[in-house]
Every structure is written in C-alpha cells, then in structure tokens.
Amino acid sequence: MGPLVIFTDLDGTLLDHESYSFRMALPALDLLKRRNVAVVPVSSKTASEIRMWMRQLQIEGPFVFENGGAVVIPPNYFPFPVEGSVGANGEVRVSLGLSIEGVRRALGEIAGELGIAIRGFGVMTTQEISDLTGLTGLELSFSMMREYDEPFLIEGDRGVDLIGEAAAARGLSLVRGGRFFHLSGGCDKGKAVKVLAELYSRMDPDITFVGIGDSQNDVSVFEAVDRSFVVLRPDGTFDPRIPEDAAERVKGIGPQGWRMAVEALFADGGF
Numbered sequence: 001m002g003p004l005v006i007f008t009d010l011d012g013t014l015l016d017h018e019s020y021s022f023r024m025a026l027p028a029l030d031l032l033k034r035r036n037v038a039v040v041p042v043s044s045k046t047a048s049e050i051r052m053w054m055r056q057l058q059i060e061g062p063f064v065f066e067n068g069g070a071v072v073i074p075p076n077y078f079p080f081p082v083e084g085s086v087g088a089n090g091e092v093r094v095s096l097g098l099s100i101e102g103v104r105r106a107l108g109e110i111a112g113e114l115g116i117a118i119r120g121f122g123v124m125t126t127q128e129i130s131d132l133t134g135l136t137g138l139e140l141s142f143s144m145m146r147e148y149d150e151p152f153l154i155e156g157d158r159g160v161d162l163i164g165e166a167a168a169a170r171g172l173s174l175v176r177g178g179r180f181f182h183l184s185g186g187c188d189k190g191k192a193v194k195v196l197a198e199l200y201s202r203m204d205p206d207i208t209f210v211g212i213g214d215s216q217n218d219v220s221v222f223e224a225v226d227r228s229f230v231v232l233r234p235d236g237t238f239d240p241r242i243p244e245d246a247a248e249r250v251k252g253i254g255p256q257g258w259r260m261a262v263e264a265l266f267a268d269g270g271f
C-alpha cells in the first residue's frame, strides 16, 4: 500500500459531539504525523473555525469548509499551480458553492412557499446559536461567519422531504448534520473531496484516499474515496441514514472510533 490521505469530518467524528474534545484520537493523530499522512478536515464548520481547530490539532494543509462550499489550499502545497482565487497570504481558494446570501434567500422562499417554520443561523441570535451549539466567545463568532452553507432547524422536523425536493428543484442541496439541517448551493463534501483527490493524485497516482465520518452529510465523502469508516454517535448507534454498505463501521463513539479506524488502516494496510 502506498501513501495515504485521510479526509475527515470534525463534529461528532474527530471531535466529540458534546465537548469537542479530540483527546481519544490523539494516539492515532500522533501515529499519522509520524508517518507523514495528510489529515484533511472536511466539515460543515466555517473556515475560521477549522483554522482554529487545525492549530489545536497541529495539522497543516488543505481543508474543506462549510460542507464543501470551498476548498482552501496553503501556498505552494502542490508542486503545480492550482486554479482558484488567491488570498493575500498566497493560499488558494476553490469556491464550489453558491454564496450564503443566495442560499439564505432561497431557504426563506422555500419555507414561505411550503408554509414550514424554519430557523436558520441568519436569523438566530448569538445567544440562540450558543445554546444550540454549546459554543461561546471567539468560537461562537467564528461559527457565525458563514459564506456558503446555512445551518437551520425545522419545527418538529416536519416537511424535511418537501424542503429537500424544493431545494433540489432549485439546484440546492439539503443535508442533515449532527445538529442541524444544512442548505447549500450546488456543492457537497464529496465534490470538494474529489477536487482535492484529483490534485493529490496528480502529485502521486498511488495515493489511497480514506474518509471518516458520522452523519448523512459524510456519505458523499465515502463515495469519493477508496476506503471509508463511519463512527458511532454519542448514543452508541450509527446514523441510520448512512447506507449499510457505504462505509466500514467502527464500534467507537466519535474520536474513539476515529482512532479505531486509523488503527484498522494500519493493521490491514501494512504501512
């Protein structure tokens, strides 16, 4: 087996659903660092939030934010130029999703047409988002700096299918994450992973791509990689919306499952 790149969800996967701790995954993270394996966050979180977590996790490199809204690649990461918008620090952003203004407008229209009560980040108060996510301070502000993906709640979770159909008719996608429903325009985590996988493969055609996640919004990642793992949710069950054959099931919750997935890779892969 050749080199390895791991695309990983954060919330409920590498980070504990409630405490956001990654302590249980640390031995696996250390192992990957020693073996020079790229760990690429693929999350519904915003760019600012992911940057903060990458500093804490001590991982560097590209990441996918807001459910595939865009990919960020550090300067000179790949030994060839990458098409995208270049930021002040030289990093490249490949935008895949509709802007948040368009997404919020569409969500309001869909909810109005269907007569379904929804509540998105765009209309929630800071306190409300804090209560729902458990985030405070800087992390809370970072979570509100959305550019492509709108998290929202549906009253009583009724009419989800109708919203999904109306979204699809407009070329938008509705996914369910660990806490919220998410609406985004024309992007998903899998599409963003494919963009990065293509770049990595151009650098080295022998790379094996791995995906790790916990929710329905990770299924598109599982479909875009060579080998995938799903971890348990805090209640000890697997997300029933993930098809049985979409990913290997590891019997550990969140970051503990993450560690087990990495151990499984090394056990069978002969790295």
Ligand SMILES: [Mg+2]
Pocket: 009, 010, 011, 012, 013, 177, 178, 213, 214, 215
């Ligand atoms: Mg998750």
